[in-house]
Amino acid sequence: MDTRELYQDIILDHGRHPRNFRALAHPTHTAQGHNPLCGDRVTVYLELDGDTIKDLSFEGRGCAISTASASLMTEVLKGKSVAAAEELFKDFHARVTGHEHPEKHPSHGLEDDLERLDPLTGVKAYPARVKCATLAWHAFEAALKDGNVTVKTE
Amino acid sequence: MSAANLQANTAKPGFDPRRIKRDFPIFANNPGLVFLDSAASAQKPAAVIDRVSDFYRTDYANVHRGVYRLSARSSELYEGARETARKFLNAASSDEIVFVRGATEAINLVAYSWGMNFLKPGDEVLVTELEHHANIVPWQLIRERTGLKLVAAPIDASGGLDLAAFERMLSKKTKLVAVTQLANATGALLPIEAIIRLAHQAGAKVLIDGCQAAPRLSVDVRALDCDFYVFSGHKTYGPTGIGVLYAKKAILESMPPFQGGGDMIEQVTFEKTTFQHPPHRFEAGTPDISGAIGLARALDYIDDLGRDAILAHEEHLTFYGVDRLSKIPGVRLVNAGQNRLGILSLDVQGIHPHDLATILDQHKVAVRAGHHCAQPLMDRLGLSGTTRASLGIYNDESDIDALAEALVQARKIFG
Numbered sequence: 004m005d006t007r008e009l010y011q012d013i014i015l016d017h018g019r020h021p022r023n024f025r026a027l028a029h030p031t032h033t034a035q036g037h038n039p040l041c042g043d044r045v046t047v048y049l050e051l052d053g054d055t056i057k058d059l060s061f062e063g064r065g066c067a068i069s070t071a072s073a074s075l076m077t078e079v080l081k082g083k084s085v086a087a088a089e090e091l092f093k094d095f096h097a098r099v100t101g102h103e104h105p106e107k108h109p110s111h112g113l114e115d116d117l118e119r120l121d122p123l124t125g126v127k128a129y130p131a132r133v134k135c136a137t138l139a140w141h142a143f144e145a146a147l148k149d150g151n152v153t154v155k156t157e
Numbered sequence: 158m159s160a161a162n163l164q165a166n167t168a169k170p171g172f173d174p175r176r177i178k179r180d181f182p183i184f185a186n187n188p189g190l191v192f193l194d195s196a197a198s199a200q201k202p203a204a205v206i207d208r209v210s211d212f213y214r215t216d217y218a219n220v221h222r223g224v225y226r227l228s229a230r231s232s233e234l235y236e237g238a239r240e241t242a243r244k245f246l247n248a249a250s251s252d253e254i255v256f257v258r259g260a261t262e263a264i265n266l267v268a269y270s271w272g273m274n275f276l277k278p279g280d281e282v283l284v285t286e287l288e289h290h291a292n293i294v295p296w297q298l299i300r301e302r303t304g305l306k307l308v309a310a311p312i313d314a315s316g317g318l319d320l321a322a323f324e325r326m327l328s329k330k331t332k333l334v335a336v337t338q339l340a341n342a343t344g345a346l347l348p349i350e351a352i353i354r355l356a357h358q359a360g361a362k363v364l365i366d367g368c369q370a371a372p373r374l375s376v377d378v379r380a381l382d383c384d385f386y387v388f389s390g391h392k393t394y395g396p397t398g399i400g401v402l403y404a405k406k407a408i409l410e411s412m413p414p415f416q417g418g419g420d421m422i423e424q425v426t427f428e429k430t431t432f433q434h435p436p437h438r439f440e441a442g443t444p445d446i447s448g449a450i451g452l453a454r455a456l457d458y459i460d461d462l463g464r465d466a467i468l469a470h471e472e473h474l475t476f477y478g479v480d481r482l483s484k485i486p487g488v489r490l491v492n493a494g495q496n497r498l499g500i501l502s503l504d505v506q507g508i509h510p511h512d513l514a515t516i517l518d519q520h521k522v523a524v525r526a527g528h529h530c531a532q533p534l535m536d537r538l539g540l541s542g543t544t545r546a547s548l549g550i551y552n553d554e555s556d557i558d559a560l561a562e563a564l565v566q567a568r569k570i571f572g
Contacts, residue, residue, distance in 0.1 A: 006519040010512070010570050018512075041511050041527045042541050064541055066509035067571075129515055 009125040009132075010067065013075075018067030023060040023077035032150050036063075036142030038134055043069055047142040054084050059143075066135055072123050073139030079116040085147065087113060092140050095120050099136050101127040172466040174553040180204065180458075181551055191522040191559040196341055196369055196500055196529075196547030199394045201455070208454035209396060209447045220446055221420055221437070235446050238453035239436070242401050245456045246386060247377040252406055255436040256449050259400035260368045261291040263387035264335070266402055266439060267364060268295040270412040272333070278304025280332040283361070285310045285318050286537050287340035287347065290530040292366050296335070306330070312537065317494020318347050327359040334363045338370035342531035342543065344475070344500030345493040346370075353383050362408070368392055372549070373471050373499050375464040378403050390448065394550070395455030399448030402439070409435035416441040459550075467550055471499045474548050478557045482546075485564050491543050502529075502543040505564065508571045510542040516570060517544075520563035 027048035036045045045063035049056065059081050061073045080088045091113050097103045098117070126132045178184050180202040183192070192200060218228040220235045236251070243251040257263045272295075276282070282296045286309050296307045310323035318336075327334075334356040338349050349365055356363045364385035367376060371388035378386050385408075390399040404412075414421055414432055418441035423431040432438045459467065478501045483490055487506035505513055514526035527542040528535045535542060546560055 006516045006570065009515065015571065019507075042532065042535070043511075066511040068512065132511070132515060135511065 009129065011122045011125070013122045014067055014071040017071035017074040021061075021070050021074035023074065023081075024062065025060050026062055027058055027060050032146040034142045034146035034149070036138040036145075038065075038069070038138055040131075040134070041066070043135070043138065045069065045073055045139050045142055047073070047139055047146050049143065049146050051085070054086070056080050056083050056085065056088060061139055061142075065138070068123070068126060068132055068135040069138050072136045075120055075123065076139050076143065079119055080143070087111070088143075089147075091116055092144060095123075095140065096137060098124045099126050099133055172462060172470055174470065174551055177462070178551040178553075182206065184551070189521045191520070191556045193546040193548065193552065193556060193560060194523050194525050195372070195549035195552075196392070196545065197525050198391045198397070199372060199549050200551065201396070202394060202458055204458050205395055205451050205455045209451040212447050212450050217447070219443055231446060234450050235444070238449040241453035241456050242449075245371075245376070245460070246401070246403050247379055248403055249379060250406060252435055253403055253409060255402040255404070255409070255439045256444055257387075257400045257402050257439075258398055258445070259389040259391070260366060260387045261295075261389075261400075263385075263400055263402035264291055264364070264366070265295045265298075266415045267385055267387075267404070268299050270415045270439070271362075271408070272296070272299050272305070273303060274413060275411075276303040276305045276332055279306065279330060280304075281306045281308055281328070281330045282333045282335060283308050283310060283323075283326055283331050283356075284335050285323070285337070285347070286312050286534055287318065287343070287345055288335075288337055288531065288533070289341050289366065289368070290532070292335055292337060292364075293533065305332075309533070312345075312534075313494070314492075315494050316343060316492025316538075317345050317496070318352075320348060320351060323352065324355050327355060327361065329360065331356070331359050331361040334361050335366070336364075337366040337368070339368075339373065339498055339500075340493070340531070340534070341369050341500070342529040342534050342545065343491050343493040343502045344369075344497040344547075346496035346498050349381065349383070353381055357382070369499065372459070372467075374468055384408055390452040390455065393452070393455055394458060395452035396445075396448045399445045399452045401452075404435075406435070409439075412439075414438050414441065418442040420444070462550060470550065471548055474552060474554070474557065475499055475501070477554055478546065478548070478560075481557050481561050482564070485561060485568070487568055488564055491538065491540070499548045501546045501548075503546070503564075504540060504543055505567070508567060510544040512571070513544045513564075513567055516567040517560070517563045520559065520566065522560050522563045524560070 030048040031051045032049040043065035048060045050058040059077045123136050126136045181200045183200045216230050218231040220232040239251045239254045242254045310326050311319050313319040339346050353363045362384040365383045367386050367388040372393045384405050386403040391397040421433050421438050421441040489504045491502040510526035525545045
C-alpha cells in the first residue's frame with residue numbers, strides 16, 4: 004500500500020487543522036486517552052442532552068492519524084444518539100482492524116458517516132497504527148461509560 | 158597505479174560494511190532493507206546464528222550438573238563464554254562476569270542485591286537526565302524500601318551532561334552514581350572517565366550502562382575503574398535474552414543472592430542454605446547456555462573486525478549522517494552534546510515521529526519513533542518523541558542517503 008493512500012488529503016487536513024479542538028465549558032462526560040507506546044494523549048469532552056450528543060470536542064497532542072481520527076469523530080458524532088454513536092464505533096472499529104464481516108452491510112442509516120471515516124481505514128495495513136486511529140474513540144466510549152477516566156491503548 | 162589499486166588504498170583496510178552486510182542473513186532475506194534501528198536491537202551475523210544452532214546439535218547438555226562428558230563439554234563452553242566476556246571488557250577475572258537476561262536485569266540485580274543491602278535512608282543514587290528507563294525505574298522501585306533519594310544531573314544547552322552541575326550534586330550522601338556511557342535517545346557520549354574519578358573522590362560506587370557503548374567502543378573496565386558495567390547481548394550482535402553484569406570481585410562477594418534456586422547453592426538443608434561464590438551465586442537455575450555461547454561468538458566477531466575499526470566506522474558514518482541530514486529543510490538533529498556517536502535523533506518540522514516512521518517504512522527504512530524509553534529526557538527537551546536512526550557495522554553511506562531521500566519524500570507529503 005502506498006503511503007499516500009494512508010495519508011490522504013482529508014487525513015492531512017484534519018491532522019493539521021483539527022475541528023472541535025477545544026475544551027467544552029460544561030461537559031457532562033470527559034475521558035483521557037493515552038497511548039504509552041508514543042506518549043500521545045487526548046482528552047475527549049462530551050455534553051449529553053438526554054440521549055443526544057449535544058456537543059463533542061477534544062484536546063491533546065498526537066500524530067496525524069490520531070488527530071484526524073479524533074477530529075472526524077467529533078464531526079460525525081455530534082447530534083447523534085448515544086446508541087447510534089456506539090453502533091458507528093463498532094462498525095468503524097471492525098473496519099480499521101480489518102475484522103469487517105464481508106457479507107454484512109450496515110443498514111442502520113449510518114452509511115454516510117462510515118463513508119466519511121473511510122480514509123482512516125487505511126491503517127489496517129499498518130497494525131502498529133490501528134491504536135492511533137482508535138485512541139479518541141476509546142476515550143469517547145470510556146467517557147460515556149464512566150464519566151471521568153483515563154483509558155490506555157494497551 | 159590502476160584505478161582498482163587506488164580504490165583499495167583509500168578504503169579502510171579490512172573494514173567494509175558492504176562485505177559485513179553479507180554476513181547478516183536478514184539482509185538477503187529482506188532485499189532493500191535499510192536497517193537503522195540497531196540501537197533497539199542489532200541484527201545477527203550467520204556466525205552467531207550457526208554457533209547457537211551447532212551448539213544445540215553437537216554439544217548441548219545442562220551445565221554444572223552432569224557427571225557425563227557431554228555435560229562437562231557444555232559446561233566448558235559456557236564457562237568459555239564467560240572468559241570471552243571477561244576479555245571483551247578486560248575484567249581481571251571471569252569471576253567478575255555474571256550472565257543475566259540483559260542490561261535491565263543486570264541493573265535490577267544491582268538494585269535488589271547491592272542497593273537493598275547497602276543503601277540507607279537519605280543515601281543518594283545519582284543518575285543523569287540522559288538515562289534509559291532501565292536505569293531509572295529499578296532505583297525508584299527500591300526507593301520506598303531503602304529510603305534512598307534518586308537525583309538526576311542535568312544536561313546542558315548543548316544536550317550533553319552538565320559535568321559542573323554533576324560535580325556539584327556529588328556529596329557524602331552519594332552512594333552510587335549510575336550513568337549511561339552513550340545516551341540511547343540522542344547519541345550523546347558521556348565523559349565517564351571524569352564521572353568515575355569524581356564519583357570515587359566523593360566515595361560513591363559507579364555503575365555504567367554500556368548498552369549503546371559496548372557495540373561501538375573499546376571498553377576496559379580496569380582502566381575505567383568502574384564498579385559495575387552492564388550491557389545487553391542483543392545490541393552487540395548476539396542473541397536476545399543474554400547480557401552481562403560486570404562487578405568488581407570484592408563487591409560481588411559482599412552481595413547476597415538475587416534469586417534462589419539450583420546452581421547457586423553450596424549446601425541446602427531446610428534449616429540453612431549456604432551459597433556459591435560469585436558469579437554462580439547470581440545465576441540461579443539453568444542459565445541461558447546457548448545465549449551465552451552465542452554472545453561469545455558475537456563478541457569474537459566484533460573483536461575480529463576490530464573495535465578501533467568499528468569506532469572509526471561509526472564516527473565516520475555519524476559525521477556523514479549529521480552533515481547529510483541537517484541540510485534537509487525542516488529536519489533538525491536533536492542536540493547530543495559535543496560528542497555524538499552512532500545515533501541520530503531527528504525532530505522533523507510538522508511531522509509526528511510515528512507518521513514519519515510509517516512513511517520511512519514504506520521506503521524500507523526501519524527507524525525507531527517515540528520516546529525511546531527516555532521520557533524524562535524527552536520532557537526536558539520539550540519533545541513528545543523523536544525519530545531515531547541508529548547505526549551498526551553493516552550500515553554505510555547508502556543507508557543514510559536512503560533515509561535522507563525518504564525524509565524529503567515525507568516532507569513533500571506533509572509539506
